């Protein structure tokens with residue numbers, strides 16, 4: 059450890075208080091968090107501090123995109139501060155956000171365009187010019203597209219530059235676009251919300267936790283899967299006296315202040331939600347004023363849930379029937395100022411869309427749509443934004459089973475399915491996939507298709523193109539690598555957010571790229587030029603910022619320039635409370651307790667597609683010494699992106715395996731003992747041992763680790779093989795409605811090292 063160790067820790071504890079507090083268990087009192095990070099406190103502290111030149115930006119250490127002011131002196135970034143005027147984060151940053159400078163000044167970054175010279179995975183590349191790299195893509199991809207059709211190209215993307223990769227793929231003629239955020243995170247939740255309410259809950263969710271009286275979090279770890287404003291709203295709600303029912307086999311950071319912790323059997327959340335619904339309907343606790351006016355299918359639902367008694371639910375989920383009754387009554391008591399919240403990553407047990415459907419129904423029965431403390435409603439920005447023509451989505455059949463007439467008919471064609479695309483590449487069916495383009499994604503690490511199968515799928519590729527800032531595990535297998543500038547080094551298109559307070563935020567390059575890197579727009583344009591389709595790339599991010607200024611009034615333009623953000627008045631986040639008549643963009647125009655547009659699929663595919671959720675038992679372990687693997691986010695890291703960030707590694711550089719004391723005792727394990735994790739289905743054993751953490755915070759029969767550790771990329775001088783990874787051990791099951799992954803059906807055994 060360096061001699062500056064103590065100083066660094068001190069800095070992180072001060073500047074990254076949100077993350078540290080959350081990791082230690084959020085207290086539920088927002089004031090200490092805010093006091094530690096408020097702009098006032100910082101202003102006081104840095105009264106005589108020369109900040110240097112200020113540039114507007116928004117954070118990209120995760121995709122919440124908190125508002126930033128970036129300060130440079132002598133052409134070097136020396137400080138990131140939250141922008142207090144940005145309503146996305148109100149001036150606050152988490153530890154990850156505060157550590158963002160390292161994303162730029164990290165010598166492990168990809169520093170030049172590269173072409174592979176060694177074997178795939180060896181990490182041997184030669185430095186080439188941008189011209190050579192783009193020409194390489196043209197020379198390799200053109201014959202493949204000629205031989206197999208343009209659809210032989212599949213692209214996987216995650217990041218601010220997604221629209222450009224999207225446009226490039228479509229302009230090249232391939233329909234095979236995959237956005238893993240759908241099939242590996244939000245897909246089932248979005249699908250359920252759309253089927254019920256007609257709109258998705260999206261990545262910036264509309265739960266009014268700051269004003270709620272009772273929130274039920276179904277495994278939603280607000281304080282651990284940390285996004286600043288959400289975590290603050292959560293803490294504010296608790297500080298105002300909201301009750302928190304926390305449902306999780308694991309005691310997470312969010313659970314610390316729970317009124318009730320329901321340590322549920324994994325995979326049975328649907329049983330619990332159906333039990334709540336049963337009690338609420340049976341005992342006439344429904345908000346019938348809302349339901350009779352705005353909901354469709356209440357009679358069918360009443361008849362359907364009669365079977366799901368508290369005793370039945372208790373038998374499935376392991377929560378006492380009296381507790382189910384009590385909480386259902388208490389939840390209804392505070393209606394409509396209550397909210398039931400599904401997990402963010404809803405890729406769990408294969409019944410995920412139906413589980414979120416039940417949670418959505420629970421909200422609807424409370425009539426909490428459009429009222430304080432319930433579900434608020436977004437407003438858009440009230441100006442005509444510049445519009446740019448995009449290539450049309452090709453109508454060629456997709457390879458991943460997403461879309462009408464395919465195995466996953468409801469999975470959206472513009473987002474696709476990661477696992478399906480990997481399977482198509484592995485089997486070369488329904489047609490050959492011979493080229494991948496990856497933008498900011500790491501399929502070797504982030505997919506449940508089975509990491510061994512992904513290695514084999516990559517062997518089937520004749521071309522692997524990577525656009526990234528860093529050498530991820532999968533970038534090491536690329537044939538050609540385009541280094542992207544970091545979010546602190548580039549202009550990006552204005553960030554336009556529909557919200558409670560809708561806003562537009564700017565990101566302007568705080569410094570010139572320190573290495574030979576470019577923004578994703580310029581990278582895609584360079585490739586497009588070779589294929590003579592560069593006319594789709596006429597509006598650079600810098601141009602888009604200029605176009606935005608032209609669309610604003612002089613006062614608005616001045617405000618945006620001065621503040622880095624432009625806030626607008628919300629139309630009304632609580633329209634129902636204000637007496638407005640809501641509209642729901644569902645097939646019936648109402649909130650769908652019963653989904654008539656699923657009935658055809660129900661007849662064709664059976665119970666999985668039922669118009670009302672039907673409970674199905676989860677897959678269980680086949681022996682008591684085989685454990686269900688649960689994983690979740692650490693508040694100190696983002697997915698698998700930050701485990702080489704030295705600042706964040708100082709906060710967490712290991713990944714102990716949580717196990718219940720009874721399970722540990724039976725196996726003869728003691729706290730801190732080193733063990734190997736084994737996948738009994740594939741026989742794969744973790745490459746290195748990890749220590750165990752014996753704790754009652756995890757349910758018997760399950761083990762827990764944080765996601766994102768265990769990297770195999772030797773280009774990471776600090777993060778290489780730090781901690782154990784989940785990617786070899788999660789399941790390859792699929793949620794039938796959304797087509798998204800069901801990671802938590804994976805099981806492991808533990809062997810003494």
Ligand code: SF4
Pocket residue numbers: 117118119120121122123124147150151152153154155156284285286
């Ligand atoms: S939550 Fe943290 S990492 Fe995510 S955008 Fe905000 S400051 Fe950055």
